[in-house]
Amino acid sequence: MKQNILLVSVCAALLQACAPVSTTPEGSSSMPASTASVSAQPALSAYYWQLVAASDAAGKPIATLDKGIERQLRLTFTGHNLNISGGCNRQFGGFQHENGLLKVQPLASTLMACEPSLMALDGEIGRLFKGELRTRFDGDESTPTLQLTTQNGTQLKFQGQPTPETRYGSQGQTRFLEVAAKTVKCSHPLIPNFQCLQVRERRYDASGLQLPTQDSWHPLYQSIEGYEHQDGVRNVLRVKQYEWKNAPADAPSTVYVLDMVVEQDASAAH
Secondary structure, three states, X not given: OEEEOOOOOHHHHHHHHOXXXXXXXXXXXXXXXXXXXXXXXXXXXXXXXXXXXXXXXXXXXXXXXXXXHHOOOXXXXXXXXXXXXXXXXXXXEEEEEEOOEEEEOOOXXXXXXXXXXXXXXXXXXXXXXXXXXXXXXXXXXXXEEEEEEOOOOOEEEEEEEEXXXXXXXXXXXXXXXXEOOOOEEOOOOOOOOOEEEEEEEEOEOXXXXXOXXXXXXXXXXXXXXXXXXXOOOEEEEEEEEEEOOOOOOOOOOEEEEEEEEXXXXXXXXX
């Protein structure tokens, strides 16, 4: 069975994805001296921020947000855009970060329906991420934490995880790879009978329409970060390709990170 699993139209998703990922100094704007020095602050856009704790103004845990901790609710700051994922729906909107305040513009949301606990999580996040939230950074550059205090006194603690741009030291280039349903045996200096993914590049025009495939199938001698292949299932992936600066001697200099599964065809699995 073939299915497209985009949350938005293919055209809009493809065109949006091809825009370069930018980083801005929003996370390095000055904060009160009592919170952190400018040099000690990580850039918001250099990390994914995962929810690890939540308490109300009295310091009591917030049951509604337990699901967000369990599902690793995540904040992503790109340019001047904030994306919140991990609930039922993805929420997104503009933001500014300056003088220790995160100013969040009204959030928009996708419109899926889920189990009541996830819908309640979405609603709670929508209520908390309004107006100005006070920020505090702790930890070090490798494992920073971000504490947000909302207007009603709720405290949300997030753990920072370096983005691929931070880990690999380069900006990612968007590519589309078609992954064949079957892997193939390929040579590997350390692993006998190593199986490689078969891939070929797919291209789209400015309107998001697929162009004729010019690339031929070839083995990929490395994994795609975040992608788990299922035998018999063909996929078209939107990936980010990074050039790994200062890569270890035994690691590839080019790294692929899954961004989105654009198309999936499981007909070969039956």
